Amino acid sequence: MSHRTAPGPKDHLGLTNIFRWASDQLGLLTKLKAQYGDVVQMSVVGSPWVLVSHPHDIETALVKNAKIMGRDQYITILQRTLGHGLLTSDGELWRRQRKLMSVAFTPKKIHGYAETMVRVGADALAPWRDGMEINVHAEMSRLTMEVVAEVLFGTGVTKADVETVSHAMEVINDYYANSPEAVVMLPEWVPTPRHLRMRRAVESIDAVLFRIIAARRASGEVKADLLGTLLAAQDDEGAGMTDRQLRDEAVTLFLAGHETTALALAHTLYLLSKYPDVARRVRAELAETVGDRRPGADDVKRLVYTGWVLKESMRLYPPAWTTGREATEDLELGGYHIPKGAQLLFSQWVVHRDPRWFPNPEAFDPERWRDEASLPRYAYFPFGGGPRTCIGNHFAMMEATLLLALVVQRYRVDLLPGERLMLRPSVTLRQKGPGLRARIFAHEPVERAAQTPAVSAA
Numbered sequence: 036m037s038h039r040t041a042p043g044p045k046d047h048l049g050l051t052n053i054f055r056w057a058s059d060q061l062g063l064l065t066k067l068k069a070q071y072g073d074v075v076q077m078s079v080v081g082s083p084w085v086l087v088s089h090p091h092d093i094e095t096a097l098v099k100n101a102k103i104m105g106r107d108q109y110i111t112i113l114q115r116t117l118g119h120g121l122l123t124s125d126g127e128l129w130r131r132q133r134k135l136m137s138v139a140f141t142p143k144k145i146h147g148y149a150e151t152m153v154r155v156g157a158d159a160l161a162p163w164r165d166g167m168e169i170n171v172h173a174e175m176s177r178l179t180m181e182v183v184a185e186v187l188f189g190t191g192v193t194k195a196d197v198e199t200v201s202h203a204m205e206v207i208n209d210y211y212a213n214s215p216e217a218v219v220m221l222p223e224w225v226p227t228p229r230h231l232r233m234r235r236a237v238e239s240i241d242a243v244l245f246r247i248i249a250a251r252r253a254s255g256e257v258k259a260d261l262l263g264t265l266l267a268a269q270d271d272e273g274a275g276m277t278d279r280q281l282r283d284e285a286v287t288l289f290l291a292g293h294e295t296t297a298l299a300l301a302h303t304l305y306l307l308s309k310y311p312d313v314a315r316r317v318r319a320e321l322a323e324t325v326g327d328r329r330p331g332a333d334d335v336k337r338l339v340y341t342g343w344v345l346k347e348s349m350r351l352y353p354p355a356w357t358t359g360r361e362a363t364e365d366l367e368l369g370g371y372h373i374p375k376g377a378q379l380l381f382s383q384w385v386v387h388r389d390p391r392w393f394p395n396p397e398a399f400d401p402e403r404w405r406d407e408a409s410l411p412r413y414a415y416f417p418f419g420g421g422p423r424t425c426i427g428n429h430f431a432m433m434e435a436t437l438l439l440a441l442v443v444q445r446y447r448v449d450l451l452p453g454e455r456l457m458l459r460p461s462v463t464l465r466q467k468g469p470g471l472r473a474r475i476f477a478h479e480p481v482e483r484a485a486q487t488p489a490v491s492a493a
């Protein structure tokens with residue numbers, strides 16, 4: 036095993052750099068990689084952090100060394116709201132839960148959720164009117180929140196419940212995005228106003244979830260929604276999940292499942308507004324494949340170009356812009372010694388913009404996905420990788436494609452003049468401020484549009 040330590044900034048990344056990190060995380064990671072290479076080791080307030088940016092090394096860590104990869108330190112902060120759900124558990128508990136949860140994410144189950152996704156999506160878009168101004172981020176967040184609520188709980192959830200949970204999720208998102216408390220890992224018992232707000236939000240979610248779980252258990256009814264599947268799931272010893280575990284998994288699915296997909300959609304609509312030719316091609320493909328009827332699960336694999344557009348959008352703006360692990364043993368990456376306890380950082384933002392894998396990386400070019408075979412595995416990893424890869428990957432792609440299809444079938448979304456994407460990464464790659472504003476224009480019906488020249492979105 037190599038004894039060489041990876042290069043990196045010699046000075047300790049102390050408080051000054053944490054503030055720099057907080058104000059420009061994307062820029063700092065990009066610079067570290069440009070200056071020091073594919074493996075960069077630094078010391079952040081005393082503990083070793085390693086940025087790993089070569090696809091081969093990422094695969095070595097996430098897949099080949101999966102057994103010695105624990106969750107990174109940030110897990111304890113996420114546990115404040117998510118408890119010990121799939122995203123925030125480790126070891127035996129994680130293994131058991133991953134197995135139990137996977138029954139709710141089989142291809143057949145996901146196929147089955149598609150109808151709900153489209154029905155809820157269409158209802159959620161019903162208030163849209165020609166010429167209306169929308170907040171793209173807020174609208175996509177509303178759509179994916181309603182979808183995940185209905186897929187999880189079916190008809191067991193009321194509009195008021197969705198509102199309570201949405202509001203609480205906003206408070207929780209804000210806690211992770213904007214609070215110094217989370218950045219410097221201030222203990223949760225310190226009664227700052229943000230901590231108290233976050234606690235109240237968690238309590239309001241818990242009240243809704245425990246009520247739904249109790250009602251379902253009392254009725255004894257087995258439903259086909261995700262909660263029904265999780266309630267029925269049993270481990271090898273025939274044991275099911277406790278109410279607490281179900282609560283933790285449901286909150287995890289809410290949080291992990293709605294914000295990421297909403298961002299993927301918001302970024303895609305942003306790009307379609309900037310690139311009207313691409314938008315026209317997406318619409319043409321939809322017109323040819325789906326026409327005016329509602330899209331369904333079987334359409335998704337036929338919407339090839341639309342799939343490339345989503346992939347390219349998540350390349351440029353990966354909703355999860357870093358994935359982390361803690362090395363629980365010493366290991367070697369890229370010829371360097373990585374010490375036990377190191378916080379490993381794999382940044383989708385950095386790797387997806389590496390010109391070695393993506394020539395002219397800043398360009399939005401869905402065509403580059405025509406020939407994907409030559410790409411090294413882990414040059415593109417929006418859903419992470421290895422045994423802990425996103426369990427909702429196929430769910431998300433199904434949902435994003437169907438919701439995008441519903442929007443593009445009916446509307447052109449034009450950003451308002453002067454609107455710019457201003458990224459402010461927190462756990463996810465969010466927009467700074469209130470979200471992009473756009474105006475929506477209803478298309479003419481497909482048959483007539485085919486006979487008239489396409490409308491410019493400029």
Ligand code: HEM
Pocket residue numbers: 121122123133287288291292293295296299353354355357358359417418419420421422423424425426427428430431
């Ligand atoms: C575009 C949308 C999405 C993106 C970009 C995304 C990305 C990710 C990433 C990067 C991870 C960490 C993987 C790793 O550490 O290797 C993850 C984990 C996870 N995601 Fe997603 N995700 C998305 C949608 C969803 C959806 C729709 C759900 C559920 C309905 C979901 C549920 C989860 C869960 C439960 C985990 C933890 C898995 C584990 O640790 O075993 N995600 N996701």
